[in-house]
Amino acid sequence: MTTLPLSLTVNGHHHELEVDTRVTLLDLLRERLELTGTKKGCDRGQCGACTVLVDGKRINSCLALAVSHDGAEVLTIEGVAHGEELHPVQAAFIAHDGFQCGFCTPGQIMSTLGLIAEGQAGADPERIREGLSGNICRCAAYGGIVEAVLEAQQQLARTDRRTAA
Amino acid sequence: MRDFDFVRPATISEAIAAAAGPGSAYLAGGTNLLDLMKGGITAPERIVDITRLPELNRIETLDDGGLRIGALVRNADLAHDPAFAKAYPAVAEALLSGASAQLRNAATVGGNLLQRTRCSYFYDTASACNRREPGSGCSALGGENRLHAILGWSDACIATHPSDFCVPLVALDAVVEIEGKQGRRHVTLEEFHRLPGDTPQRETVLEPGELIVAVRLPAEAASFAAHARYLKVRERTSYAFAVVSAAVALVVDGGKIRGARLALGGVAAKPWRARSAEAALLGADADEASFVRAADVALADASPSGDNAFKIELARRIVVRALISAKAGTPERIPALPASPFSSIPGVRHDA
Numbered sequence A: 001m002t003t004l005p006l007s008l009t010v011n012g013h014h015h016e017l018e019v020d021t022r023v024t025l026l027d028l029l030r031e032r033l034e035l036t037g038t039k040k041g042c043d044r045g046q047c048g049a050c051t052v053l054v055d056g057k058r059i060n061s062c063l064a065l066a067v068s069h070d071g072a073e074v075l076t077i078e079g080v081a082h083g084e085e086l087h088p089v090q091a092a093f094i095a096h097d098g099f100q101c102g103f104c105t106p107g108q109i110m111s112t113l114g115l116i117a118e119g120q121a122g123a124d125p126e127r128i129r130e131g132l133s134g135n136i137c138r139c140a141a142y143g144g145i146v147e148a149v150l151e152a153q154q155q156l157a158r159t160d161r162r163t164a165a
Numbered sequence B: 001m002r003d004f005d006f007v008r009p010a011t012i013s014e015a016i017a018a019a020a021g022p023g024s025a026y027l028a029g030g031t032n033l034l035d036l037m038k039g040g041i042t043a044p045e046r047i048v049d050i051t052r053l054p055e056l057n058r059i060e061t062l063d064d065g066g067l068r069i070g071a072l073v074r075n076a077d078l079a080h081d082p083a084f085a086k087a088y089p090a091v092a093e094a095l096l097s098g099a100s101a102q103l104r105n106a107a108t109v110g111g112n113l114l115q116r117t118r119c120s121y122f123y124d125t126a127s128a129c130n131r132r133e134p135g136s137g138c139s140a141l142g143g144e145n146r147l148h149a150i151l152g153w154s155d156a157c158i159a160t161h162p163s164d165f166c167v168p169l170v171a172l173d174a175v176v177e178i179e180g181k182q183g184r185r186h187v188t189l190e191e192f193h194r195l196p197g198d199t200p201q202r203e204t205v206l207e208p209g210e211l212i213v214a215v216r217l218p219a220e221a222a223s224f225a226a227h228a229r230y231l232k233v234r235e236r237t238s239y240a241f242a243v244v245s246a247a248v249a250l251v252v253d254g255g256k257i258r259g260a261r262l263a264l265g266g267v268a269a270k271p272w273r274a275r276s277a278e279a280a281l282l283g284a285d286a287d288e289a290s291f292v293r294a295a296d297v298a299l300a301d302a303s304p305s306g307d308n309a310f311k312i313e314l315a316r317r318i319v320v321r322a323l324i325s326a327k328a329g330t331p332e333r334i335p336a337l338p339a340s341p342f343s344s345i346p347g348v349r350h351d352a
């Protein structure tokens, strides 16, 4: 077994680790750091359940070698809420019945955060659908998600204006 | 997954030296390499992580007006670069039609060129596959082969190249910049991928250890910006590989075609430049009759490799439709469903 040192900041916490070169970022999060909110669905880039933000960008953590992300800053679903206070995206998902099963929802929320940060979708439902098409569930119960994303974007824009003012 | 060494070179020459031995593989975004390693289709002994090579993540305009895109530029970053999308709209549209946002954020320019076929027998290590294991046979012949090649295939292999990005690139005369122990060389993308012949395992002209450092687009490629489209038919409207796709770029003047570029995806083991169809378009009236003639010329040599004769007719129609769309003009903004023939044509929006 070949191991290498790896430093990683996950949800604001710094980690210095020694990891097997074969370990994916997904397995590291789940098995080593015991952050099991990030889900392993297909393990092959096809379902989006493992979506996390790395240096602010959403990627599939199942197709990322952990050692290749030395020094990275990772945000997982566990780091999204502020204590008991939900992130506007989480709140909007609840308000619009956008929550899916426990397997799909964390990836959907992380993917939505990525989508909003990318700033490409705006208020266009079709762009939101396309932007979230990397998150696939088996039951296709995506009903409330578009409304949730639209509301979360407005909520975040209001907050931005308040902080700017 | 087999154990492997992992090295992270700081310079291009270190990378090339590190990858010189047999069993080495470069790692860029990892979105194809890791997938193949997990499936046991490939098992490198040494992984050379090139993601930190600083010189390779730039987009530069060259003195002659051409563009040089570093091999490590992420697919999403390139597609969302406003100047790039304006000058090479069909390339941006193709990039945004590929994979998902998560994958495009990780996938790189070099890795996209070198992604392996999606033939399901290639992925299934229990099946015979000449591409994966030379001389073992081809399970796709006589197998489940609706999606296989209709052009340039051989009895040794009928797989297709899955890239979207490469299709408009080959139409626009892109050049691959390669560095190896012998120094730097340039190969047109058209010559970069090989047809299967008797050696389907040799997919490109890259020699072992050679590194793609950049992809270049000549200055002329931007002259097509006003009439350039990529159209992709897939089994669902997003997040799927092409069944057939077409990249079209025109220069139209006074109703006549003064410049024409055409390439097809999903039809062969390489992005397929349709040069004879381009010749048929030059000087012709920019109307549907010319487009139908060009489509016939483009598919004249096509033949089914199995249950896929429908792809020949589909490809013809996609070529005609792509030409109609390109003539109508490049849209201001890439459609919400990039490259989908359903998003740009009134009346057939799938979710209206």
Ligand SMILES: Cc1cc2nc3c(=O)[nH]c(=O)nc-3n(C[C@H](O)[C@H](O)[C@H](O)COP(=O)(O)OP(=O)(O)OC[C@H]3O[C@@H](n4cnc5c(N)ncnc54)[C@H](O)[C@@H]3O)c2cc1C
Binding pocket: A044, A045, A046, B025, B026, B027, B028, B029, B030, B031, B032, B033, B034, B035, B050, B071, B072, B097, B098, B099, B100, B103, B106, B107, B108, B109, B110, B111, B112, B113, B114, B115, B162, B163, B164, B165, B210, B211, B212, B213, B239, B240, B241, B242
């Ligand atoms: C679920 C799924 C859906 C997808 N859908 C699409 C789609 O619709 N359209 C599409 O076009 N693609 C699609 N892809 C493929 C995706 O675009 C590729 O996996 C990606 O482009 C590969 O880039 P990468 O940087 O991750 O390459 P890696 O996985 O890092 O590398 C791929 C190969 O290229 C080699 N390599 C990488 N960079 C270099 C270099 N600079 N020089 C020499 N060798 C190099 C590696 O050694 C490896 O052999 C999909 C992938 C997945 C998993």
Ligand code: SF4
Binding pocket: B117, B119, B120, B121, B122, B128, B129, B130, B131, B132, B137, B138, B139, B140, B141, B156, B157, B158, B159, B200
């Ligand atoms: S078509 Fe090519 S890749 Fe597919 S099984 Fe046959 S030899 Fe292998």
Ligand code: FES
Binding pocket: A039, A040, A041, A042, A043, A044, A045, A046, A047, A048, A049, A050, A051, A060, A061, A062, A063
């Ligand atoms: S677990 Fe990573 S995409 Fe499915």
Ligand code: FES
Binding pocket: A100, A101, A102, A103, A104, A105, A137, A138, A139, A140, A141
């Ligand atoms: S919500 Fe998880 S499978 Fe449909």
